[in-house]
Amino acid sequence: AMAGEGSRFRLRCSLLGHGQDVRGLTRGLFPEGGFVSVSRDRTARLWAPDGLNRGFMEMHCMSGHSNFVSCVCIIPPSDLYPRGLIATGGNDHNICIFTVDNPAPLYILKGHKNTVCSLSSGKFGTLLSGSWDTTAKVWLNDRCMMTLQGHTAAIWAVKILPEQGLMLTGSADKTIKLWKAGRCERTFTGHEDCVRGLAILSEMEFLSCANDASVRRWQISGECLQVYYGHSNYIYSISVFPRCKDFVTTGEDRSLRIWKQGECAQTIRLPAQSVWCCCVLDNGDIVVGASDGIIRVFTESLERTASAEEIQAFENELAQASIDPKTGDLGDINADDLPGREHLKDPGTRDGQTRLIKDNGKVEAYQWSVSEGRWIKIGDVVGSSGVTQQTSGKVLFEGKEYDYVFTIDVNENGPSYKLPYNITDDPWLTAYNFLQKNDLNPMFLDQVAKFIMDNTKGQTLLSTSNQFSDPFTVGAGRYIPGSSSGSSTIPGADPFTGAGRYVPGSASNAAPPVSGVDPFTGMSAYQSAAAKVENIYFPKKDAVTFDQANPTQILGKLKELNGTAAEEHKLTEDDLITLEKLLSATCNTSAETPTAQQLQTLWRAVNWPEDIVFPALDILRLSVRHPTVNENFCSEKEHVQFIILLLKFLNPKGKQANQLLALRALCNCFVSHAGQKLMMEQRDEIMTLAIETKSGNNKNIHIALATLTLNYAVCLHKVNNIEGKAQCLSVISTVMEVVQDLEAIFRLLVALGTLISDDTNAVQLAKSLGVDSQIKKYASVSEPAKVKECCRFVLNLL
Numbered sequence: 001a002m003a004g005e006g007s008r009f010r011l012r013c014s015l016l017g018h019g020q021d022v023r024g025l026t027r028g029l030f031p032e033g034g035f036v037s038v039s040r041d042r043t044a045r046l047w048a049p050d051g052l053n054r055g056f057m058e059m060h061c062m063s064g065h066s067n068f069v070s071c072v073c074i075i076p077p078s079d080l081y082p083r084g085l086i087a088t089g090g091n092d093h094n095i096c097i098f099t100v101d102n103p104a105p106l107y108i109l110k111g112h113k114n115t116v117c118s119l120s121s122g123k124f125g126t127l128l129s130g131s132w133d134t135t136a137k138v139w140l141n142d143r144c145m146m147t148l149q150g151h152t153a154a155i156w157a158v159k160i161l162p163e164q165g166l167m168l169t170g171s172a173d174k175t176i177k178l179w180k181a182g183r184c185e186r187t188f189t190g191h192e193d194c195v196r197g198l199a200i201l202s203e204m205e206f207l208s209c210a211n212d213a214s215v216r217r218w219q220i221s222g223e224c225l226q227v228y229y230g231h232s233n234y235i236y237s238i239s240v241f242p243r244c245k246d247f248v249t250t251g252e253d254r255s256l257r258i259w260k261q262g263e264c265a266q267t268i269r270l271p272a273q274s275v276w277c278c279c280v281l282d283n284g285d286i287v288v289g290a291s292d293g294i295i296r297v298f299t300e301s302l303e304r305t306a307s308a309e310e311i312q313a314f315e316n317e318l319a320q321a322s323i324d325p326k327t328g329d330l331g332d333i334n335a336d337d338l339p340g341r342e343h344l345k346d347p348g349t350r351d352g353q354t355r356l357i358k359d360n361g362k363v364e365a366y367q368w369s370v371s372e373g374r375w376i377k378i379g380d381v382v383g384s385s386g387v388t389q390q391t392s393g394k395v396l397f398e399g400k401e402y403d404y405v406f407t408i409d410v411n412e413n414g415p416s417y418k419l420p421y422n423i424t425d426d427p428w429l430t431a432y433n434f435l436q437k438n439d440l441n442p443m444f445l446d447q448v449a450k451f452i453m454d455n456t457k458g459q460t461l462l463s464t465s466n467q468f469s470d471p472f473t474v475g476a477g478r479y480i481p482g483s484s485s486g487s488s489t490i491p492g493a494d495p496f497t498g499a500g501r502y503v504p505g506s507a508s509n510a511a512p513p514v515s516g517v518d519p520f521t522g523m524s525a526y527q528s529a530a531a532k533v534e535n536i537y538f539p540k541k542d543a544v545t546f547d548q549a550n551p552t553q554i555l556g557k558l559k560e561l562n563g564t565a566a567e568e569h570k571l572t573e574d575d576l577i578t579l580e581k582l583l584s585a586t587c588n589t590s591a592e593t594p595t596a597q598q599l600q601t602l603w604r605a606v607n608w609p610e611d612i613v614f615p616a617l618d619i620l621r622l623s624v625r626h627p628t629v630n631e632n633f634c635s636e637k638e639h640v641q642f643i644i645l646l647l648k649f650l651n652p653k654g655k656q657a658n659q660l661l662a663l664r665a666l667c668n669c670f671v672s673h674a675g676q677k678l679m680m681e682q683r684d685e686i687m688t689l690a691i692e693t694k695s696g697n698n699k700n701i702h703i704a705l706a707t708l709t710l711n712y713a714v715c716l717h718k719v720n721n722i723e724g725k726a727q728c729l730s731v732i733s734t735v736m737e738v739v740q741d742l743e744a745i746f747r748l749l750v751a752l753g754t755l756i757s758d759d760t761n762a763v764q765l766a767k768s769l770g771v772d773s774q775i776k777k778y779a780s781v782s783e784p785a786k787v788k789e790c791c792r793f794v795l796n797l798l
Helices: 308-320 341-345 427-437 442-455 551-564 573-586 596-606 614-623 627-634 639-649 656-669 673-681 683-696 699-719 722-736 742-756 760-768 771-780 785-797
Strands: 010-015 022-027 035-039 043-049 056-063 069-075 085-090 095-099 107-109 116-121 126-131 136-140 143-148 155-160 166-171 176-180 183-188 195-200 205-210 214-219 224-229 235-240 247-251 255-260 263-269 275-280 286-290 295-299 354-359 362-369 374-381 395-397 400-402 404-409 416-421
Touching (some): 010 308, 043 069, 085 116, 085 126, 126 155, 166 195, 205 247, 427 442, 573 614, 596 614, 596 627, 639 673, 656 699, 683 699, 683 722, 699 742
Parallel strands (some): 022 275, 155 195
Antiparallel strands (some): 010 295, 069 085, 095 107, 136 143, 155 166, 166 176, 195 205, 205 214, 214 224, 275 286, 395 400, 404 416
């Protein structure tokens, strides 16, 4: 039904309590029907419906931030906290976690390097935060699990989607990104200014609002389905009504707008310039917070509507508001051309329509109300009274908001510089950082600091200079390895075909059995059907290596390719004999220890051009299992070159044989202590590059990638490093999606089981990434039985 006579929102109540702007709101779980608000006054407040009248009462006031509080969300109930928790983010870079009945924080999450301006909670205790430091972070209980890097400016909005492992971030770089298991899957472009808010419609659709005054509806697949226009200035927040696709928005044009069936059905003006935030309660009532520090609740229900006196008081307050024409909310105003009061005799054409009249030289603004059939005064239009500077945080600079942004001219003909400033900052420290940033002479320090103090009329809050961090050096243009996504290549045909030729890794790579039954070799002890299947699969204690070798074939291929090599790469007969000795020393066919000369020759060979290097890489893969070789290549002095070499071969655009052998060499590095230490130190970079090899759809590469992940899981199980486990879980989840081969799946399952054994945090994280739903299908694989058995053991833990 169209929004007809009965369905108008009217004031339910106005709530006083906060001393400054209300910046964030969220509906509460407890007490029922309540909500939580946060403010620039550094507090969060819990409100409960007042049973006796139509209002709310403040249950308690929570403090824990040393600066403005800018966002809030509720963490759903758990066994430990059956009433859920409250999370707040602030300009002090921290996130405070509160229980519903204690005014002091339960704990504080530190890690962001700038204001935390958005929070969203997911299942299993996960929390997603967005910050001006350009990153989003995923937290589990009191630990940071992963950092989402990729945006180039402040992240103003974050949301965890209902489908597990999917997250959205909206940024001042004008884009929205979709993340799966911690990796950016897709970037949505279309907004022409900072993205400020996100709201989820369903598993497949979401809404965004932005400083470009538009709302967009998107499909997860990337398509923009609709753009909604209505606001005349920045839109700060968006909230969806329960069980339908209608929504509400608030913004810098002093209004709250209610959207039904894709149309703006109602506009409610407020006596405050910035309407920062809104939330919808379970009963459909709307709560809004604004720059005047007052929270207002609007309702469609006649029982809950405020008394006539309260509504009259609200209208009087609105009528007395002064509207600054500079904000452009009312279009271009030319006072001389405005009609007089008689203009209000004509009815409006649509709800929320504004009309300006001139009365005794004063300009007044009115808004048409369809339900009441009359024009309601929404304020006096004043001259340029600089009101915009008093409305908090109005000025945007480099995608962040400040109370002031000054333009400083250091000398007559030089460039002018922008100096952003918040009244909570220390003027001297700000001046110092400003001079540093722009390479200006430090002798200007007194002048600039005095300029700031003169121009802010000494408006400073309690100085929090010990919390200050330079807003410029943080997150801006820092080099973040591996943040760009590698492109995938079309799977090339394998050049090594034809009978009797040496094909790297064509044989089944068997690891020697450790005890009785080894799931990796398929050599299974006799088991009577009645015997209870015991978990022989994980946690795995030792690395899995690739030992299969045919030295004669490898050397034959090396000699053949040496014949085609360019002069500067050619190996002498002596070199080839040296490498033959190295192979026999490392493949246990002779008792000799590899020599320094043999390793130097091998190093020359592995630096061959990439089209002929594979037999040399294969010798490296076999040799690195030998303690002497492992120590040589992975020790402090040599390891940089060694890692750079192997990582170069992981490039998905390169030859698949090289990718395969480099992955296998990395797996074999885990056999001794030096190799393990190096692999763990370089984990982030190795995993980031290794995962790109999944795109080639080559079964042997997939098995090697799964084995590398498994070997990391073995090490991480010993040291219990939760950030490392988070990265490994993310890789497992990502690789599971593309891998078909059951041996690779089996190794990923063992890796998963090993990572989550004896670690409740890792179990929760795996669940929140949706890994359990990804692996369920393998519980019914008939052959090989180890896949099904291992999968069931993992599911038991989840």
